[in-house]
Amino acid sequence: xxxxxxxxxxxxxxxxxxxxxxxxxxxxxxxxxxxxxxxxxxxxxxxxxxxxxxxxxxxxxxxxxxxxxxxxxxxxxxxxxxxxxxxxxxxxxxxxxxxxxxxxxxxxxxxxxxxxxxxxxxxxxxxxxxxxxxxxxxxxxxxxxxxxxxxxx
Amino acid sequence: xxxxxxxxxxxxxxxxxxxxxxxxxxxxxxxxxxxxxxxxxxxxxxxxxxxxxxxxxxxxxxxxxxxxxxxxxxxxxxxxxxxxxxxxxxxxxxxxxxxxxxxxxxxxxxxxxxxxxxxxxxxxxxxxxxxxxxxxxxxxxxxxxxxxxxxxxxxxxxxxxxx
Numbered sequence: 181x182x183x184x185x186x187x188x189x190x191x192x193x194x195x196x197x198x199x200x201x202x203x204x205x206x207x208x209x210x211x212x213x214x215x216x217x218x219x220x221x222x223x224x225x226x227x228x229x230x231x232x233x234x235x236x237x238x239x240x241x242x243x244x245x246x247x248x249x250x251x252x253x254x255x256x257x258x259x260x261x262x263x264x265x266x267x268x269x270x271x272x273x274x275x276x277x278x279x280x281x282x283x284x285x286x287x288x289x290x291x292x293x294x295x296x297x298x299x300x301x302x303x304x305x306x307x308x309x310x311x312x313x314x315x316x317x318x319x320x321x322x323x324x325x326x327x328x329x330x331x332x333x
Numbered sequence: 334x335x336x337x338x339x340x341x342x343x344x345x346x347x348x349x350x351x352x353x354x355x356x357x358x359x360x361x362x363x364x365x366x367x368x369x370x371x372x373x374x375x376x377x378x379x380x381x382x383x384x385x386x387x388x389x390x391x392x393x394x395x396x397x398x399x400x401x402x403x404x405x406x407x408x409x410x411x412x413x414x415x416x417x418x419x420x421x422x423x424x425x426x427x428x429x430x431x432x433x434x435x436x437x438x439x440x441x442x443x444x445x446x447x448x449x450x451x452x453x454x455x456x457x458x459x460x461x462x463x464x465x466x467x468x469x470x471x472x473x474x475x476x477x478x479x480x481x482x483x484x485x486x487x488x489x490x491x492x493x494x495x496x
Contacts, residue, residue: 236352270446278442
C-alpha cells in the first residue's frame with residue numbers, strides 16, 4: 181500500500197474559462213475526453229494522461245492540475261506521465277508549458293515521463309526540453325527531484 | 334495551359350468549428366491518407382499534426398463571435414496529397430505576421446506555433462485570407478518515390494489556389 185492518494189478524476193466539459201469541476205477521490209469514470217489520474221506523492225504531483233492532448237482536452241488537463249493545486253498548495257514539482265498519450269499538438273504543448281510556468285514560478289520542476297516517439301519529436305522541435313527534463317520512469321523522475329532538493333529531508 | 338490531372342481520390346468534410354471536432358478532422362484526414370502506400374507512419378503523424386493545427390486555428394480564431402463552419406478537403410494526386418482547411422470567418426489581417434513563430438493574438442497559453450508546425454510538418458503550405466471573408470490553409474505532402482524537382486515545389490502540372 182502506498183501512502184499517496186490516487187485519484188482517477190472526471191473532468192468532463194472543461195472549457196477555457198469554464199466553471200470549476202468536481203474531482204472526487206476514488207471516482208473512476210471513462211468519458212469522451214481524456215483520462216487523467218492524479219497522484220499526490222509528498223511534494224510531487226504526478227499526472228498520468230491517457231489519450232490525445234489537443235485543443236479539446238487541454239482545458240481538462242489544466243483544470244485538473246489547477247484544482248489539485250488549490251487543494252494541495254504544498255505541491256512543489258510536477259511529473260507528467262505521457263505514456264498513454266498518442267498525440268500532442270501546439271495546444272497541448274501550450275497547456276504543458278502553462279503548468280511549467282506555474283511550477284517553475286514556485287521554484288519547482290517539471291519532468292515528463294514515457295514520451296512516445298512522435299510526442300518526443302514535437303517536444304524537441306518546440307524546444308520544450310530546454311526547460312523540461314525527460315525521465316524514463318516515474319521512479320527515475322522522483323529520484324532526480326529528491327536528489328535536487330535540500331538535504332533536510 | 335497544362336491540363337491538370339485530376340485527383341485519384343478526394344473527400345470534403347464540413348463541421349462546426351468546435352474543439353471536439355479537431356480530433357475528428359485529423360483522424361479523418363489520417364484515415365484517408367493511410368490508403369497511400371508510400372506514406373510512412375511518420376508521414377501520417379506529420380499530417381495529423383498539421384491538420385490539427387490548421388483546424389484548431391480556425392476553431393480559435395475564425396469566429397470570435399461564436400461558432401462557424403470549418404471545411405476540410407483532401408485530394409490525392411499521383412505525386413502528392415493536398416489538404417485544405419477552410420473557414421468563412423474574420424480572416425487574418427497580416428498573414429506574414431501570423432506565420433511568424435511564437436506570434437499569437439491570444440497569448441494565454443497559446444504558443445503561436447500552430448502555423449510553424451504546419452510549415453514544419455508539410456512540404457508546401459499556402460495561406461490565403463481575406464478580412465471578413467475567411468481563410469484557407471492549403472498544404473501538401475509529397476509522396477515519396479514520385480518525380481519532383483528540388484526547389485520547384487512538388488509535382489509538375491499543379492494548379493494552385495489563385496489567391
